[in-house]
Amino acid sequence: MIDPRILREDPDAVRAAQRRRGESADIVDELIAADEQRRSSIATFEAVRGEQKNLGKLIPKAQGDEKTELLARTKELSQQVKDAEAAQTQAADTFDQLMKQLPNLASADAPQGGEDDFVVLDTVGTPRDFAAEGFEPRDHLELGTMLGAIDTERGAKVSGARFYYLTGVGAQLELALTQVAMSKAAAWGFTPMIPPALVKPRAMEGTGFLGQAADDVYYLEKDDLYLVGTSEVPLAAYHSDEILEASLLPKRYAAFSPCYRREAGSYGKDTRGIFRVHWFDKVEMFVYTTLDQAAAEHERLLGWERDWLDALELPYRVIDVASGDLGLSAIRKFDCEAWIPTQGKYREVSSASNCTEFQSRRLDIRVRGEDGTAPAATLNGTLCAMTRTIIALLENGQQADGSVRLPAVLHPYLGEVLRPLA
RNA sequence: GGAGGUGUCGCAUAGUGGCCUAGUGCGCCCGCCUGCUAAGCGGGUUGAGGUUUAAACCUCUCGCGAGUUCAAAUCUCGCCACCUCCGCCA
Numbered sequence: 001m002i003d004p005r006i007l008r009e010d011p012d013a014v015r016a017a018q019r020r021r022g023e024s025a026d027i028v029d030e031l032i033a034a035d036e037q038r039r040s041s042i043a044t045f046e047a048v049r050g051e052q053k054n055l056g057k058l059i060p061k062a063q064g065d066e067k068t069e070l071l072a073r074t075k076e077l078s079q080q081v082k083d084a085e086a087a088q089t090q091a092a093d094t095f096d097q098l099m100k101q102l103p104n105l106a107s108a109d110a111p112q113g114g115e116d117d118f119v120v121l122d123t124v125g126t127p128r129d130f131a132a133e134g135f136e137p138r139d140h141l142e143l144g145t146m147l148g149a150i151d152t153e154r155g156a157k158v159s160g161a162r163f164y165y166l167t168g169v170g171a172q173l174e175l176a177l178t179q180v181a182m183s184k185a186a187a188w189g190f191t192p193m194i195p196p197a198l199v200k201p202r203a204m205e206g207t208g209f210l211g212q213a214a215d216d217v218y219y220l221e222k223d224d225l226y227l228v229g230t231s232e233v234p235l236a237a238y239h240s241d242e243i244l245e246a247s248l249l250p251k252r253y254a255a256f257s258p259c260y261r262r263e264a265g266s267y268g269k270d271t272r273g274i275f276r277v278h279w280f281d282k283v284e285m286f287v288y289t290t291l292d293q294a295a296a297e298h299e300r301l302l303g304w305e306r307d308w309l310d311a312l313e314l315p316y317r318v319i320d321v322a323s324g325d326l327g328l329s330a331i332r333k334f335d336c337e338a339w340i341p342t343q344g345k346y347r348e349v350s351s352a353s354n355c356t357e358f359q360s361r362r363l364d365i366r367v368r369g370e371d372g373t374a375p376a377a378t379l380n381g382t383l384c385a386m387t388r389t390i391i392a393l394l395e396n397g398q399q400a401d402g403s404v405r406l407p408a409v410l411h412p413y414l415g416e417v418l419r420p421l422a
Numbered sequence: 423g424g425a426g427g428u429g430u431c432g433c434a435u436a437g438u439g440g441c442c443u444a445g446u447g448c449g450c451c452c453g454c455c456u457g458c459u460a461a462g463c464g465g466g467u468u469g470a471g472g473u474u475u476a477a478a479c480c481u482c483u484c485g486c487g488a489g490u491u492c493a494a495a496u497c498u499c500g501c502c503a504c505c506u507c508c509g510c511c512a
Contacts, residue, residue, distance in 0.1 A: 039471095039472085042471075042472075042481080042482095043472080043473090043481095045481075045482095046471095046472080046480065046481045046482090047480090047481095049480095049481065049482090050480065050481070052492080052493085053481095053493090055492080056440075056492065056493050057440080057493095059440070059492065059493075060440045060441080060493095061440095061441095070492075071492050072492085073492085074492035074493075075491095075492050076492090077492080078491085078492060078493085243469085366469095373469080373470095
């Protein structure tokens with residue numbers, strides 16, 4: 001949710017941000033009308049309520065006719081108070097409903113346009129030239145099968161399409177990646193976390209995932225719980241309804257958790273292997289800070305993501321996501337995309353978003369500073385999404401015989417080379 | 423899953439229909455006093471929204487929501503969380 005005052009003080013800024021996203025600005029006029037309605041209904045309620053309270057104080061001391069008259073008058077007022085209160089609640093609900101549909105104000109620094117209008121900020125490393133090396137690269141599924149690392153057939157048998165087992169070195173690879181990622185994050189000052197993967201509606205709604213992404217979310221009707229698509233959700237809700245001391249910020253958390261995604265609307269897309277799956281595990285970074293620190297922290301998050309990809313010795317590029325492709329909650333987003341040899345392109349392996357006050361207003365997370373309290377800023381960034389990282393490591397590290405060279409950072413866990421099963 | 427209990431200002435507690443504009447203690451903040459410190463004394467100390475140049479003031483907030491009543495921290499109902507016991511179970 002954005003700061004409602006902006007609607008009154010600078011509605012054109014909101015309209016401009018909507019247009020940057022390629023969305024209609026009509027909602028701004030609806031919101032302004034709803035806000036006026038809300039404010040006038042509050043004034044009415046307060047006036048009637050104030051009178052009721054004042055007269056009510058006289059009743060215990062009053063006698064005889066005076067008392068009878070007071071009782072009659074307050075009884076009448078009582079109904080007015082109820083009506084005014086109902087009107088006020090309704091106006092507030094209407095306003096909130098609209099506000100929740102309004103996305104965060106897309107940053108003017110983000111490139112304009114849709115999915116394909118990103119700007120490449122940097123490219124690191126060089127994709128290998130397999131033709132020059134004299135062999136055709138195998139894709140991650142073929143490699144994974146040869147290594148005994150990935151089993152999608154049995155994944156489908158047991159759980160359906162887009163499910164998989166990590167087996168043998170595949171399972172070890174995930175555990176090693178998790179261990180290294182969490183250790184690095186802890187060294188950078190993040191508090192390691194293992195959060196719940198099922199959350200109440202408030203957490204899901206508060207992080208903005210019940211908006212345009214709602215179809216992509218698993219919901220357990222019987223328990224009114226959602227399976228999270230990222231630990232961003234439980235990490236953001238961790239400090240909900242809390243007031244954080246400014247002196248203790250930034251608060252940085254790194255969580256390992258499963259992520260569940262229905263992948264509705266992606267039929268036929270990335271169907272081979274484990275690139276797009278209904279469940280994967282991920283180490284996620286999350287930060288609470290002040291609004292004025294948010295942009296700098298966003299750069300730091302990106303820096304840590306790059307450190308991680310550097311440590312994995314992967315070729316990658318960094319893109320500045322276009323405003324039309326931001327989620328509900330971000331004002332700006334940087335994605336890191338690793339080179340995938342058999343696809344001949346860079347694919348997203350991590351993402352860093354600056355959500356400013358959008359989530360903290362919904363979850364009521366504030367910072368107490370010198371001048372009172374203010375909503376906190378929240379940011380999130382992927383450190384290591386297991387399945388896509390494994391894909392990148394296998395495909396980029398492969399050799400002609402199907403063995404896979406690993407980056408030095410993993411040698412203590414798995415040795416230098418993964419070898420195909422006999 | 424069953425039975426019982428609890429939920430009040432940062433913490434602890436008082437409050438069983440109007441005198442609650444929520445008292446008290448501790449903690450914390452400001453000041454006074456004082457070789458220093460402590461003690462003592464005085465004042466302040468939930469948060470949100472609004473009116474106003476400001477000072478002040480108004481409304482909401484006693485786990486959450488509905489209800490009864492002229493009036494609810496207080497009575498009724500529903501929900502949530504926590505505690506104890508029983509059952510079940512990694």
